[in-house]
Amino acid sequence: MDNSSANDLLAKQHYLIPITPRPELCFMRGEGHYLFDQHDKRYLDWIQGWAVNTLGHSPEVIQQALIKQSGQLINPSPAFYNQPMLTLAELLCEHSVLDEVFFTNSGAEANEGAIKLARKWGQKHKNGAFKIITFDHSFHGRTLATMSATGKDAFAPLFEPKVSGFTKVAYNDLSATEAAIDDQTVAIMLELIQGEAGVIPADAEFVAGLDALCKQHNLLLIVDEVQTGIGRTGSLFAYQQYQAEPHIMTLGKGLGGGVPIAAMMIDKAVSCFEYGDQGGTFNGNPLMCAVSGAVLHEVLAEGFLAQVDRVSEYFCQQLEVLADRFALGANRGKGLLLAMNTGEISAPQIVALARDAGLLLNAPREDSLRFMPALTLTEKEVDDGIAILTDVLTALTAAPKE
Structure with missing residues (x-):
């Protein structure tokens, strides 16, 4: 979509009752762990509709269930x-x-x-x-x-x-x-x-x-x-x-x-x-x-929940590495509902910078990030997200405090 069409699309926002502040993004499609906005920019999604998209965005099994049942x-x-x-x-x-x-x-x-x-x-x-x-x-x-x-x-x-x-x-x-x-x-x-x-x-x-x-x-x-x-x-x-x-x-x-x-x-x-x-x-x-x-x-299905536990353990290990490196607080949660205490660093500021870098996060508290990825998450997506988080935290801790 060209910039003119994208701007025309977002100009329609005044038709909605405002209930929450939203960034100037309009997501057009989703594939597994990723969302794509009106400029076709890709985002690794660790919100997944607020722990909604169990299998990620638009999985084949849901597409087929909708097609079959809608015809019946x-x-x-x-x-x-x-x-x-x-x-x-x-x-x-x-x-x-x-x-x-x-x-x-x-x-x-x-x-x-x-x-x-x-x-x-x-x-x-x-x-x-x-x-x-x-x-x-x-x-x-x-x-x-x-x-x-x-x-x-x-x-x-x-x-x-x-x-x-x-x-x-x-x-x-x-x-x-x-x-x-x-x-x-x-x-x-x-x-x-x-x-x-x-x-x-x-x-x-x-x-x-x-x-x-x-x-x-x-x-x-x-x-x-x-x-x-x-x-x-x-x-x-x-x-x-x-x-x-x-x-x-x-x-x-x-x-x-x-x-x-x-x-x-x-x-x-x-x-x-x-x-x-x-x-x-x-x-x-x-x-x-x-x-x-x-x-x-x-x-x-056999092995699905065991894989959730394995990826959760790996995710928690990587969050602990971040916590040690940047002097953050304790991590908490179970499975793939996890949180990281950001200590003195503003969690909403992390969310904004991570979004610019292509990672979608949620900050339920000023000092907490919440991670709710799809349950099909792999170590590869964990590594990709942690790399973005590392860059964001590095930039924030290097910047002078106001």
Whole structure:
């Protein structure tokens, strides 16, 4: 595309409601680990739609699933069963401890359903209990209820009055969680790795303790795996790395490998929705379910998750080398959801310079970079990205401080 056409394209941005600052880029196509902008400049993508593109950009398996399913059935209405919906539900349940699935369009919608189900269960089985304990710095979505559940400070003054009934306590603090439980508490809801907080994993002892508290007080354990599910942490679900079994688990992002689908999975023992309590026009859409099924089969293929672990170990080793060389802070995370503490160096400044050099990164905090590459990442792409990061950090540490 010539410069004139590219400028004409970006001139259309005023038609969009502004919700976030965006660079003057318009991505035109993606191939695996790379995106190409309106000038055909190539970028190594370590954001991948915010941990969405499980298999990278436009993988063949997703293209074929879309072509095949679009020629058969796109939307029969959620009032009827369809084959991809049923097949995907079976596959998810067979590979988890949960029994039933409700498909949604986004992780926020799945979390909204989890909140509704917990409250319904509290009405029926726990004397009307409705409060849900969530955690500081958590992120559960942008609907009114999920923003209310979220522990993000920036959300606190927005859209008041919010939905009541959420008690927020310190993450990884079991005693504070126990102290927050009262007769009206129905559930504890958490991310096993707090992504928006800067990739902060839950301590093993903390999660095991939450599981014990739920059993002791007859509470539901809700695990938000919208970001950690579908192989992101090296196991199919992150809860499988902890001593806890959720009553409710939510999935999104990587479940569709790039298409909009999410899910709420539940233990049959807590299934209590009545007809009309839950629904959605596009929920269980066969086109999206067919893609999700294709993605899930790839992730479950022999050796796939082992390769995620191997590349994760190599990635972490290279990040440690960077940390030592540039006096940065500790690295953290699991699988291919990783973060690097940038110490006194501005993470947003690193993001901007890396983008100019052809590497796409995310800075959830002023001192943190978050890495969410496709799960098909190889050591070669790790080396390429680390080389760019090294150049950026070298330039920043050599520059005089203002």
